[in-house]
Amino acid sequence: MNQMFSPDGFDVAGSGPLYLQLQRRIADAVAEGRLAPGDSLPAERDMAAMTGLSRVTVRKAVQALVAQGVLVQKRGSGTFVAARVERLEQALSLLTSFTEDMARRGRSVESVWLSRALHAPAPEEVMALGLGAGDRVARLERVRRSDGVPLAIERASLSAQVLPDPMAVEASLYALLEERGLRPVRAVQRISAANLGAKDADLLGVAPGVAGLRIERVSYLPSGRVVEFTRSLYRGDAYDFAVELKLAPGGEATDGRTTKG
Structure with a gap:
């Protein structure tokens, strides 16, 4: 670590801004394993003293790495190397639940429930679910974890006629609906x-403002009736979504529109 924060090697003239040079040093140390997940970095004032750089320069380098998800800052504790998250490729051609998807990968699943209750519907829920005057809506809000790592915040809405007892949902909403x-x-x-706000970022264990994926899904029964309206936030550093494209008759590319649930 002393070598990484040595004042030697910082090139004012030809290697770009000083904060980028320090940023590259830290990022390279993480990539090469010289800094492991969970390792703490010195305080900014100490890094400034070791490198001979200003605290403003050090802070800019650290904040850039936090925004990239390389480092994470914990209030009152300091700056740490972020845990590595295995990137998952998710096909957009299958309608599966989070539980089913993780089970297929041989990974454990955990739900941290934030809310399960009946409510008066919001206007967007009335529109999405086709609700009438006086109808109630079941809302399910939870953090979805796999192997202990938070991957997504899921906020699902269903008509109370479909789900009159939200507390009945335990691990898998789709398993209950199938029953x-x-x-x-x-x-x-x-x-x-x-870009994740402070509250959602805290739930997902990442820094506020980092990139995420907002996914809005409307699901249908065989009859064409809407059964589920879900808005989810996924960690941008954990998911790649993939879809297979095929050449349609007449030569135009097309893709299936059935997607993940």
């Missing part, structure tokens, strides 16, 4: 980029 003959058979899913 009741209400499992969806198709879904429309939209994925967009998002």
Whole structure:
């Protein structure tokens, strides 16, 4: 570590801004295993003293690495090398639950429940679920973990006619719906980029402002009735979503629109 923070080697003239040079040193040490997940870094004032750089320069390098997910800062504790997260490739051609998907990979699943209750529906829930006046909505909010690592925040809404007892959902919502003959058979899913706010970032164990994936899904029964409206946030450093494209008759590329549940 002393060599990494040595004042030697910082090139004011030709190697780019000083904060980028320090950023590269730390990132290289993490990539090469000289800094392991969970290792703590010296305080900013100590890094400044060791490198001969200003605290502003050190802070800029550290904040850039926090934003990239390489480092994580814990209030009152300091700066640490972030835990490595295995990237998962998720096909967008299968309608499976989180529990089923992780089981297929041989990974454990855990839900940290934030809320399970009946509510008066919000306007977007009324529109998505086709609810009428006086209808209630079951909301399920939880952090989905695999092998102890938080991967997603899932916020699902269902008509109270479909799910009158939200507390009945334990590990898998889809398993419960299947038992009741209400499992969806198709879904429309939209994925967009998002920067995680402080509350969601804390739930996922990452720094506020880091990149995430916002996924909105509407799922349907064989009859065409909407059964589920879900808005989820996934860690951007943990997921790659993939879809197979095929050449349609007439020569235009197309893709299946059935997606993950």
